[in-house]
Amino acid sequence: MKMAEELQRELRSINRKSYPAYKGLKGAYQFPDYQLFIEHVQGDPFAAPSALRIFVPHSKAKFPERYYWDKCSKVALQDALLRRFAEISAKFCYQAKGSGKSGVIQVSHCGQEVLERTACEITKEGIHIRFFVGFPANGRTINSGELEKILFVYLPKCVEMSLYHRKVLERETEQVICLKEDQRVIREELKKRGLIAFVANGSILPRQSGNSDLPMKDAVPFQSPKSMEITIQLRHRGSITGMGIRKGITLIAGGGYHGKSTLLEALEKGVYDHIAGDGREFVITDDTAWKLRAEDGRKIKDVDISLFINHLPNGRNTRRFSTLDASGSTSQAANIIEAIEAKSQVLLIDEDTSATNFMVRDELMQRVIQKDKEPITPFLERARDLYEKAGISTILVVGSCGSYFYIADQIIQMDNYCPVDITEKTRKLLKEYKKPDCKAEGFALPSEKRSISFGSSVVRRKNYRGTGMVEEHEKLKVMGRESLMLGKEQLDLRYLEQLADREQTQTLGYLLKYAKEQYSGKTTDLTALMESLIRKLEKEGIGSVSGQKEIPAGMAMPRRQEIYACFNRF
Incomplete structure (x- = not known):
């Protein structure tokens, strides 16, 4: 390792x-109290910025x-340090x-959720911060x-x-660690109390607003x-x-604009812990909960949707159902089965984003279209068994269908929030x-059991001189939170509403790329693959x-549910 003075020279x-x-x-440099690693240098001033890492030993x-002795506290401290580093470094950006x-x-932008990220990592030896710097040039x-x-003043x-x-204050x-520990207590109490x-x-x-996750001012508590x-x-907080x-x-029932969907959205994000001041610090949901909806046009591969859909008129097999262009009902049926495979214990559903014919068939429709002519068994007729026989609970927003009142254990009306x-x-009214x-x-x-097949992860192309062919792995491109592309295949993830961060x-893209490279040209058991990943x-x-020698910044831990969902859409 070189000394900082050598870098200066x-x-x-x-x-x-x-x-x-x-x-x-490129290399490692020893500063008085920390080490600086220049891990990647950009090719020109208009390219993606250079990748840097700072390591501060615990002795410094x-x-x-006790702030980082277990994973719960460590993730909270990592998040707090990263936010602090981002806040301070923003003052020197473009100086x-x-x-x-x-x-x-460039430092990872943290939202309202506390996530485990590669941008800040605490190990046994010390604290690692990963970020990007644009190396200056004139032309x-x-x-x-x-x-x-x-490197010598701002950083x-x-x-x-x-x-x-x-x-640091x-x-x-201390408050960050205490909040995280209190949130953990609530999660433990949920399990104890049923x-x-x-x-x-x-x-x-x-x-x-729709594009801001900050709390609304003057909202009804x-x-x-x-x-x-x-x-x-x-x-720490007491009772x-x-x-x-x-x-x-x-x-969750009530009139329009009274807060039904607002409550459900808070519950769906309650699978994550939130920072102080968010307003939802103590909105805690079973962390396996899956928000699902109809997804017209999504790809489905070998999913057994026979619990909900049977006897299709064209004789298609619904025990191993596949399509490149699912309807609203078949996509919602597949989403529920995939949620069960991912070990979700709670389904979160909004009537507004569900397929109507999948949710219910009223009495008149049942009389007009006989049951033997209808291949769909509505969710209304399966929800009770899902709980009593499979232990899967449901939280459902309803605004127009009263039939669900007959199977509900508890009914909440939202009245002006x-x-x-x-x-x-x-x-009493139901009588x-x-x-x-x-x-x-x-x-x-x-x-x-379901299997997943991977094509070759290697692509052949002409070299840049056009004199021969070269082989290389498929490239990964992430387009915001809602979409990624591996090679020529694009995955639409916009309806995975519990994905909190780009x-x-x-990380989902890296997981997919890693799996495809490991199982290139092979077929393997889907559940076994998911659990190994x-x-x-x-x-x-x-x-x-990541497949990279140096751990990249810009990765955050997804839940088991989103990992399953990503691979199911591949």
Whole structure:
């Protein structure tokens, strides 16, 4: 490892040379209290910025060991340090001048959720921060004086202000750890008490707008109905009171614009822990919960949807159903079966984004179209068995279909963003109406194993001189949170509504690429593959599937459910 002074001399020696001379800076450098690693150098000032890593040993950082002794606390501390480093470094972004991306300092942008990321990693030895810097140039001529400012003035200040315990506000860091530990207590209490979700009184559920995840100002604070109110004793905050949703079938009803979907959206994001000030810090949902919907046009491969769809008129096999262009009903049926395969214990459904014919058939429709002419068994007739025989609960937003009242364990009415327990009131009203058919025969979960096939991961193309052929692995491209492309195949992930961050999509892309390279040209058991990938992530870390020698920044841990969903759409 070279000393920082050697880096300084090299920078001055290459000033005003052609941009490729920056390549010689790649390597490791010892600064007084930390180490700087230049892991990748961009090809020109208009290309993607250079990849850097800073390592601060624990002997210098001096954060109390209890802050990172277990994974729960460690993820919270990593998130807090990354946010702090991003906040400080943003002040120096583009302070160094030049062409193209010169002077940019890019650090992972953290949203409202606390996620495990490669951008900040705490190991036994110390703290690693990964980020990107645009090496300055005038045109394509090196301006190393500006880079010297970044590496010897700006970055040392960022490290000092964010990665040393003596400089970080101790109370602020302590609060981050305490909040994470209290959130963990609530998750443990959900399991002990037979609950699938908890919403604390005073929570702010509405968001500012469709493209902002920040809490809405002047929103109505959440207040639990007394009949559903529970109190949980937390480790640091003391007792907290709010609404507990029991296992079973829960309906969220009410008029339009009264907050039904707002509550469901808060619950679907409750699978993640949130930062202080988000308003949903204590909205906690079973972390296996899967928000599903109809996805017209999605690809389905060998899914047993016979629980919901049978006897298609063209004789197609619904026990191994495949299509490149699913209808709303077949896609929603496949989504439920895939959720079960991914070990989800809670289904989150909004009537507005569901296929109507999949959810219910009213009495008149059943009389007009006889049952033997209808291949769809609606969700209404399977929901009860899903809970009683498979232990899978449902939280469903309803606005127009009253048939679900007959199978509900609890019914919440949203009235001007305030929840009201109308379970008993509704049950009395139901006696005045004829009960619809709410149960179908022949309940059986899929038992056959599914397989996944991979084509070759290697593509052949002409070399750049056009004199021969070269082989290379397929390229991965991530287009925001909602889409990725591996080789020539594009995956549409926009309806995976619980994907919280683009960096999770990046990790899904790496997982897919890794699996395709490992099983190139082979067929393997889908569940076995998924479980092996999840074990690899948990034991070796997120970066272990990147296929790169140096762990890249820009990866975040996805849930088991989104990993399954991604591969099912491939």
